[in-house]
Amino acid sequence: MLKDQEFERKIGDVLSYSNDIIVKLEHSMNDFKELCENFALENSAVDNELIGNVSNTTLASQKEAYVKAVLSIVNSTNAYKSAYATHYDLAYEKKSNFERALHEILQANSRFSIVILGYSGSMTKFKKQFSIMEKLSKDLSMKMNSISTEVDEQRAITAEIDKLLILLEELDAAKRNMGELEEISAGKYKKEDKSDEIKRIDAIVSGKHNELRDLHLQIDQRVEAIKSLIAPLERAARKYDHESGEKSTLSHFITDPIKNIKNEIDYSEFVAKLKKLRDSVAASSLMLKNSENISEAISTVLDANIYEDIAFINSERKRANEIKDEIGEYDYELQNMLKSYKTLRDSKDMIASANERISNIAADILSSKSTIESLFLKYYGTPIAIDLAL
Numbered sequence: 320m321l322k323d324q325e326f327e328r329k330i331g332d333v334l335s336y337s338n339d340i341i342v343k344l345e346h347s348m349n350d351f352k353e354l355c356e357n358f359a360l361e362n363s364a365v366d367n368e369l370i371g372n373v374s375n376t377t378l379a380s381q382k383e384a385y386v387k388a389v390l391s392i393v394n395s396t397n398a399y400k401s402a403y404a405t406h407y408d409l410a411y412e413k414k415s416n417f418e419r420a421l422h423e424i425l426q427a428n429s430r431f432s433i434v435i436l437g438y439s440g441s442m443t444k445f446k447k448q449f450s451i452m453e454k455l456s457k458d459l460s461m462k463m464n465s466i467s468t469e470v471d472e473q474r475a476i477t478a479e480i481d482k483l484l485i486l487l488e489e490l491d492a493a494k495r496n497m498g499e500l501e502e503i504s505a506g507k508y509k510k511e512d513k514s515d516e517i518k519r520i521d522a523i524v525s526g527k528h529n530e531l532r533d534l535h536l537q538i539d540q541r542v543e544a545i546k547s548l549i550a551p552l553e554r555a556a557r558k559y560d561h562e563s564g565e566k567s568t569l570s571h572f573i574t575d576p577i578k579n580i581k582n583e584i585d586y587s588e589f590v591a592k593l594k595k596l597r598d599s600v601a602a603s604s605l606m607l608k609n610s611e612n613i614s615e616a617i618s619t620v621l622d623a624n625i626y627e628d629i630a631f632i633n634s635e636r637k638r639a640n641e642i643k644d645e646i647g648e649y650d651y652e653l654q655n656m657l658k659s660y661k662t663l664r665d666s667k668d669m670i671a672s673a674n675e676r677i678s679n680i681a682a683d684i685l686s687s688k689s690t691i692e693s694l695f696l697k698y699y700g701t702p703i704a705i706d707l708a709l
Contacts, residue, residue, distance in 0.1 A: 325695065327405055381434050410463065493673065500669060521676065544628065545577065545629070549573055552613065691703075
């Protein structure tokens with residue numbers, strides 16, 4: 320689509336630079352994989368002073384399990400969807416995969432600490448290669464974060480285009496209904512007059528569509544608000560999880576709070592972990608460059624009580640699905656009514672109402688069209704004219 324082309328033209332230099340880093344990361348990850356495979360085959364020297372009375376059999380078994388776990392993590396970085404709207408989306412997915420993989424490798428190191436200690440001599444090469452990957456990952460994240468404004472712009476245009484497409488579908492359905500009404504008015508069918516009932520259902524359906532749009536807007540606003548609060552804590556959470564070694568991680572909640580905070584028990588655990596993170600930052604036991612900002616961000620999240628927002632989002636999403644079902648039922652009833660009866664003595668008011676609905680939808684379409692054209696000019700400096708046959 321044109322919006323994707325303009326977006327990628329605007330971020331072309333950053334995207335090109337990011338893709339260069341991604342290629343280096345892929346090569347580095349392959350080198351890390353090769354180190355793992357070689358480590359699995361070699362008879363590495365054991366540092367008995369660091370592992371105490373652990374038997375060679377146990378250590379060898381743990382080594383095999385460690386290599387299997389790490390290779391699984393490395394291989395998972397190549398799992399992508401079959402299609403992406405933009406090259407940026409693919410790059411972002413790869414960035415996220417690499418960040419997740421590095422975090423999971425650190426978790427594996429914590430779980431298999433006996434292997435790390437027992438084969439400390441062999442770990443030197445691993446540490447060096449991991450440092451290279453970690454630096455590349457940080458560079459990639461910094462580079463892609465530098466275009467957050469451009470990403471927000473593209474999302475705004477995408478949301479408006481999605482809205483326009485929904486309105487066009489509504490207009491098409493309204494016109495089909497109008498065509499059937501005109502056939503009925505012309506005397507094609509003859510039976511009892513149900514014009515008042517049709518008008519009533521048509522008004523209900525129109526109201527349901529408006530309610531659904533309002534619900535989606537409220538949900539999107541709450542979701543974005545939560546993401547804005549949580550985003551500054553992602554990096555600190557990963558570092559806290561690594562250092563704490565807790566089985567249940569703070570990152571699990573931070574990555575997708577709406578999905579993973581399912582009830583008050585989850586929220587209580589999330590709050591407890593946030594407070595531990597704040598205590599660690601305050602005690603300087605967790606070294607962060609921007610510790611004051613992190614502490615403020617934690618306090619902001621705690622004060623915000625996002626569980627209420629999450630409960631609201633889940634409740635409204637459930638309600639949105641219910642409304643969609645209701646619209647489907649009303650549409651089915653309306654279609655059957657229009658097809659079943661044979662006459663309509665008084666259809667003028669109903670047709671006028673249907674015409675009014677078509678006019679209102681058309682006005683919304685023109686407004687959305689104007690907004691999209693304005694956003695293209697504002698964000699990309701590209702004048703466009705959307706041609707619509709209404």
